[in-house]
Amino acid sequence: MEESTTLSTWEESTTLGMGEADYTEYTWEGVDYTKYTWEESTTLNLKNKMAVTEVSSNKMFDGLQKVFSHESTECKCTMKFGIYLPPQADSKKCPVLYWLSGLTCTDQNFVTKAGAQKYAAKHGIIVVAPDTSPRGCNIAGEDDSYDFGSGAGFYVNATQDPWKTNYRMYAYVTQELPALINSNFPVDVGKQSISGHSMGGHGALICALKNPGQYKSVSAFAPICNPINCPWGVKAFTGYLGEEDKEAWKEYDATCLVKKYNGPPLDILIDQGKADNFLAPGQLLPDNFVAACTESKTQVTLRMQEGYDHSYYFMATFIFCRDMTTVITLWPRLYFTGI
Numbered sequence: 001m002e003e004s005t006t007l008s009t010w011e012e013s014t015t016l017g018m019g020e021a022d023y024t025e026y027t028w029e030g031v032d033y034t035k036y037t038w039e040e041s042t043t044l045n046l047k048n049k050m051a052v053t054e055v056s057s058n059k060m061f062d063g064l065q066k067v068f069s070h071e072s073t074e075c076k077c078t079m080k081f082g083i084y085l086p087p088q089a090d091s092k093k094c095p096v097l098y099w100l101s102g103l104t105c106t107d108q109n110f111v112t113k114a115g116a117q118k119y120a121a122k123h124g125i126i127v128v129a130p131d132t133s134p135r136g137c138n139i140a141g142e143d144d145s146y147d148f149g150s151g152a153g154f155y156v157n158a159t160q161d162p163w164k165t166n167y168r169m170y171a172y173v174t175q176e177l178p179a180l181i182n183s184n185f186p187v188d189v190g191k192q193s194i195s196g197h198s199m200g201g202h203g204a205l206i207c208a209l210k211n212p213g214q215y216k217s218v219s220a221f222a223p224i225c226n227p228i229n230c231p232w233g234v235k236a237f238t239g240y241l242g243e244e245d246k247e248a249w250k251e252y253d254a255t256c257l258v259k260k261y262n263g264p265p266l267d268i269l270i271d272q273g274k275a276d277n278f279l280a281p282g283q284l285l286p287d288n289f290v291a292a293c294t295e296s297k298t299q300v301t302l303r304m305q306e307g308y309d310h311s312y313y314f315m316a317t318f319i320f321c322r323d324m325t326t327v328i329t330l331w332p333r334l335y336f337t338g339i
């Protein structure tokens with residue numbers, strides 16, 4: 001994609017919620033990344049038993065695309081993640097982008113289809129792509145449908161039987177996985193960002209909104225913006241969180257969460273294909289999210305991309321202009337304004 005095309009799309013985009021927000025200085029109170037240095041990481045790994053097993057390693061754009069497995073304490077099963085280590089990671093700590101994938105995906109979809117490694121190599125970014133659910137837990141019904149159970153963890157901590165023991169993807173992606181990554185790889189711990197697609201876009205938004213200051217930027221492709229009001233979300237939240245407690249549902253709904261967000265200013269970027277076949281049936285509801293952002297004076301840019309659908313062809317087209325630079329500049333506008 002030529003830069004000029006990207007910039008003309010940018011000009012057509014809608015930027016909302018430009019007002020100044022009050023905020024206080026936030027530090028993330030989860031895992032204290034800063035106490036770990038890269039030099040200490042091998043010792044830390046052994047001491048904390050945060051062991052990882054290399055599944056594959058392929059040289060790519062002078063860096064390495066690797067897959068690891070590990071025993072997850074949150075999900076109580078073996079989990080896999082992909083990690084791209086750019087060539088710069090040989091000699092220095094690098095920023096990290098977490099990518100959350102959508103329904104039916106594994107750790108492989110983004111790695112093999114999005115074309116992100118070329119840009120990650122150029123700009124020295126580590127990219128981590130976890131799986132989308134626990135697997136092989138022998139839960140009755142876990143493999144029965146594409147939008148619930150395996151491949152559809154929805155980035156929540158389930159409270160309902162039989163899911164609550166394993167289906168803790170929210171804790172996994174916000175705490176366990178970053179701690180594991182930071183203790184094993186040369187990550188610049190102050191520079192982590194998050195993005196994702198569809199169910200993973202929902203995941204990225206809620207992770208950022210629920211953990212002020214933890215991520216330097218958040219963006220999404222075709223995110224499920226208001227899961228409590230769409231069929232995919234209602235099905236998942238009923239199963240994982242129970243039918244009764246709708247307040248618990250709101251704690252995992254970006255449109256609800258942004259209304260009470262009170263952290264450092266966020267500059268949320270969403271790309272949505274106009275030809276996405278999940279848009280019209282009301283699975284994604286980006287307008288609801290934008291309205292909530294406007295209400296809460298949170299800056300969001302929704303770019304409606306003419307002719308693009310829900311697929312990785314769409315995401316590969318825009319992966320650089322969004323994700324790869326947000327980690328570098330820590331503020332996506334810098335790129336879009338041409339700096």
Ligand SMILES: N[C@@H](CCC(=O)N[C@@H](CS)C(=O)NCC(=O)O)C(=O)O
Pocket residue numbers: 101102103104105109113146197198199310311312
């Ligand atoms: N299988 C479902 C849709 C599944 C789907 O579109 N999944 C998206 C995320 S929501 C995806 O990324 N699929 C994997 C891929 O395209 O590689 C259907 O046909 O209704």
